[in-house]
């Protein structure tokens with residue numbers, strides 16, 4: 001209904017302008033653009049003399065089946081670079097195991113959309129491999145060089161008039177974000193770092209874009225107002241976020257790709273920023289567009305984009321954080337998202353299974369590759385089932401057959417943090433991100449470590465030490 005109304009509005013505005021409407025491109029006349037631009041553009045100081053733009057870009061996963069997170073981050077680098085940010089001010093964290101991966105059909109190249117250009121070329125390798133750690137991420141934000149372990153040494157060495165943009169793309173769970181190394185990143189630690197950064201007086205304002213499952217739980221009830229931080233997340237605190245451009249979906253990647261190329265929220269903001277004059281679009285306007293696209297026609301293949309922190313910052317233009325590509329100077333804000341049909345998408349947590357399945361499907365009958373794909377699929381599935389069942393069992397042992405599932409699945413009212421005792425949550429993190437809410441509820445019920453250990457022992461739980469184990473992978477999703 002809303003979609004229809006908006007489309008009619010757009011069309012009638014165009015009719016007033018009396019211009020031809022090209023098939024695939026509808027642009028608003030500038031008056032109409034201002035009409036949509038309610039309250040926006042007010043802070044458009046339109047010059048570069050207002051401090052330095054800094055960016056921290058991080059993909060928290062590794063493995064070819066997680067291609068999309070590093071593709072997102074490489075794409076973000078390209079767009080900021082075109083926007084005029086300097087390499088010395090863009091700090092990139094990525095495991096860097098995709099471009100040269102033996103599964104990559106185009107060696108040395110990474111794409112983030114089916115017909116997209118290479119986004120890998122020129123990306124700075126500041127923190128790669130084992131150097132992609134929580135400690136380094138925090139130290140980079142804080143500008144603390146002495147706290148770094150490995151990497152290029154580049155940090156956000158910002159001053160009081162500077163603007164900082166952080167983009168994180170990965171798996172996540174209630175209260176946690178993934179890392180390709182151990183440990184996970186916990187929401188309360190991130191918030192502490194942001195508070196510290198604010199206390200150091202080394203930025204004017206900060207924007208945080210976050211793609212992950214349950215990403216709303218990272219800020220909900222935790223990010224205070226007054227830090228001059230505006231954050232948006234791909235999902236609310238209780239739902240998955242979605243991969244996009246996945247094999248077998250529409251639109252799908254080129255046939256030879258057996259993996260998703262991007263994530264729905266990430267691609268939504270970047271494909272918007274890629275084409276616009278960012279002096280004429282506010283954060284708020286982008287939030288609305290991205291929210292609409294990521295909801296995916298309110299289908300089952302979408303999530304609820306959320307915003308947190310100092311919402312009044314959303315009146316600022318994207319230009320302040322992302323610069324703008326001079327080639328887009330004539331492309332002002334448009335509501336062209338209304339014209340995108342909903343696309344198919346894949347739950348972040350199923351993207352690995354999809355990769356193995358697609359590999360299996362395409363491999364020649366009887367080939368070693370087919371056998372390998374089958375084995376990988378079965379291993380990933382059985383790891384999941386084992387952990388899921390163990391968690392259910394622990395719940396029943398602690399709270400009883402009837403109440404167990406209820407306690408584990410409880411969701412606190414919105415605005416409240418997931419858990420009060422973060423140390424408790426961390427201690428029990430071996431169940432993986434997906435079960436963080438259950439673990440949080442166990443902590444909130446005041447269960448002691450010893451009781452938990454006993455229940456785990458009774459449930460005969462051994463966290464498998466195989467390939468998918470959270471004991472090895474920071475990101476067991």
Ligand SMILES: *[C@@H]1O[C@H](CO)[C@@H](O)[C@H](O)[C@H]1NC(C)=O
Nearest residue numbers: 139142143144145146147148
């Ligand atoms: C930087 O990190 C080091 C090592 O963790 C710490 O001792 C020092 O206090 C930090 N410096 C600042 C300014 O926070």
Ligand SMILES: *[C@@H]1O[C@H](CO)[C@@H](O)[C@H](O)[C@H]1NC(C)=O
Nearest residue numbers: 128129130131149150151152
């Ligand atoms: C980690 O950083 C160190 C120090 O810069 C570097 O020597 C090492 O090669 C890096 N490791 C990876 C995997 O990039």
Ligand SMILES: *[C@@H]1O[C@H](CO)[C@@H](O)[C@H](O)[C@H]1NC(C)=O
Nearest residue numbers: 277325326327328329330331
């Ligand atoms: C924008 O439009 C003006 C006027 O039509 C034109 O001179 C200019 O080259 C265009 N700029 C870009 C980047 O396309």
